[in-house]
Amino acid sequence: MTTIKTYDITTAEGARFSPHAWRTTMALAHKGLDHECEKIGFTDIPGICDGARKIVPTVEIDEAVLSDSWAIALHLEESFSEGPSLFGGEKGKAHALFINNWASFSLNPQVIRVILLDIYNQLQDKDRDYFRASREKRFGMGLEDFVAGAAEPAKAQLKGVLLPMVKTLETQQWLGGRVPSYADYIAFGTFQWVRTVSTFDLASYGGEPVQAWLDATLDLFDGLGRKERAAS
Amino acid sequence: MTTIKTYDITTAEGARFSPHAWRTTMALAHKGLDHECEKIGFTDIPGICDGARKIVPTVEIDEAVLSDSWAIALHLEESFSEGPSLFGGEKGKAHALFINNWASFSLNPQVIRVILLDIYNQLQDKDRDYFRASREKRFGMGLEDFVAGAAEPAKAQLKGVLLPMVKTLETQQWLGGRVPSYADYIAFGTFQWVRTVSTFDLASYGGEPVQAWLDATLDLFDGLGRKERAAS
Numbered sequence: 263m264t265t266i267k268t269y270d271i272t273t274a275e276g277a278r279f280s281p282h283a284w285r286t287t288m289a290l291a292h293k294g295l296d297h298e299c300e301k302i303g304f305t306d307i308p309g310i311c312d313g314a315r316k317i318v319p320t321v322e323i324d325e326a327v328l329s330d331s332w333a334i335a336l337h338l339e340e341s342f343s344e345g346p347s348l349f350g351g352e353k354g355k356a357h358a359l360f361i362n363n364w365a366s367f368s369l370n371p372q373v374i375r376v377i378l379l380d381i382y383n384q385l386q387d388k389d390r391d392y393f394r395a396s397r398e399k400r401f402g403m404g405l406e407d408f409v410a411g412a413a414e415p416a417k418a419q420l421k422g423v424l425l426p427m428v429k430t431l432e433t434q435q436w437l438g439g440r441v442p443s444y445a446d447y448i449a450f451g452t453f454q455w456v457r458t459v460s461t462f463d464l465a466s467y468g469g470e471p472v473q474a475w476l477d478a479t480l481d482l483f484d485g486l487g488r489k490e491r492a493a494s
Numbered sequence: 495m496t497t498i499k500t501y502d503i504t505t506a507e508g509a510r511f512s513p514h515a516w517r518t519t520m521a522l523a524h525k526g527l528d529h530e531c532e533k534i535g536f537t538d539i540p541g542i543c544d545g546a547r548k549i550v551p552t553v554e555i556d557e558a559v560l561s562d563s564w565a566i567a568l569h570l571e572e573s574f575s576e577g578p579s580l581f582g583g584e585k586g587k588a589h590a591l592f593i594n595n596w597a598s599f600s601l602n603p604q605v606i607r608v609i610l611l612d613i614y615n616q617l618q619d620k621d622r623d624y625f626r627a628s629r630e631k632r633f634g635m636g637l638e639d640f641v642a643g644a645a646e647p648a649k650a651q652l653k654g655v656l657l658p659m660v661k662t663l664e665t666q667q668w669l670g671g672r673v674p675s676y677a678d679y680i681a682f683g684t685f686q687w688v689r690t691v692s693t694f695d696l697a698s699y700g701g702e703p704v705q706a707w708l709d710a711t712l713d714l715f716d717g718l719g720r721k722e723r724a725a726s
Contacts, residue, residue, distance in 0.1 A: 353670050353675045358589050364592075425600060439588030
């Protein structure tokens with residue numbers, strides 16, 4: 263019997279909000295694997311597992327400790343090959359990496375420009391100083407100044423960034439085709455990140471195909487995504 | 495014995511330059527299928543096949559007439575299943591559609607802003623009036639004015655648009671993984687389009703991983719892509 267434990271960061275209200283961790287949470291459900299989740303804060307990460315972890319998702323699968331959502335997805339696909347496939351073979355996996363990189367390097371950098379302050383406002387108290395200091399260093403200015411200058415230009419880009427997803431969902435129900443694949447969980451991570459920390463309506467930038475897809479994805483696995491508390 | 499004939503538009507120098515048609519040309523080679531190409535101009539399209547064709551690539555495969563590169567790729571994968579797979583299964587195909595839409599709706603619209611006038615200048619004489627009139631109607635201004643205003647902003651976007659491709663090629667040799675897939679031919683269509691009509695160095699916006707990939711892709715199938723005359 264496999265024992266799986268994940269470490270995931272949450273808001274002050276206990277909502278799991280990491281976009282990368284949601285990729286993993288959905289992938290585990292896709293494989294039919296139960297997991298126990300230890301809810302932590304950003305500032306707890308140095309104290310988990312072997313002390314060498316820098317990010318969530320971090321998961322313990324029996325004796326193995328893994329970080330990085332893509333590495334975890336590859337491990338799940340290989341180690342639990344009897345469950346439904348996440349990638350559908352080598353080319354499906356290779357093409358999914360493009361979608362993974364689209365989400366991580368095209369979509370998420372625009373989204374963070376809109377919701378950075380919302381994330382901060384939802385954090386657990388113990389995480390706030392760390393988050394402010396690390397993000398202000400990364401962006402070279404105060405959180406408030408960053409969002410004030412970046413949010414509107416980012417919104418002007420979002421429709422274009424989402425267009426490949428919109429056009430694909432005009433042709434097929436899921437990014438994975440007739441059934442969801444890991445590609446859907448990649449994109450869902452971003453939408454769930456927004457949903458759990460902000461009232462920003464990201465799906466409206468994709469229009470009806472994306473809204474319908476998001477509703478359907480929130481319903482997967484007995485409403486796993488929808489059960490997570492949305493920000494209000 | 496299957497007989498395949500393609501119709502493709504060319505420059506005044508006879509170079510095949512359509513990005514969509516290159517997706518098909520490479521897909522045919524991937525399947526090991528010979529084809530005869532009838533080189534035409536934009537203004538010849540109404541006179542080919544059944545007279546109902548509006549775009550290239552248009553191909554005749556035995557009795558079937560097909561237009562639209564994605565539809566052709568699906569047909570090739572299904573009808574010539576004994577050849578090397580273009581997609582590697584249903585999920586590989588579904589994920590490739592995302593990459594297809596990224597190229598068609600994110601990448602190519604930026605590229606056209608840089609090379610529109612270069613295309614015009616390379617056209618066969620018979621195509622020039624048609625091309626100028628149709629594109630000036632589409633963009634709402636003269637070709638020269640369009641490029642004067644749009645080329646530099648487009649160049650400022652290109653590095654970001656190419657980033658998912660760059661990051662993917664930092665991890666794996668091809669967009670298809672360890673061997674080329676249709677995803678590679680999708681992206682190649684854009685680079686070959688630029689190469690045959692312009693001296694604009696698109697690959698430089700992707701850096702070393704994209705340059706290495708482009709060189710390798712130009713070498714595929716005994717240098718099929720590289721044999722096509724580059725603009726100078």
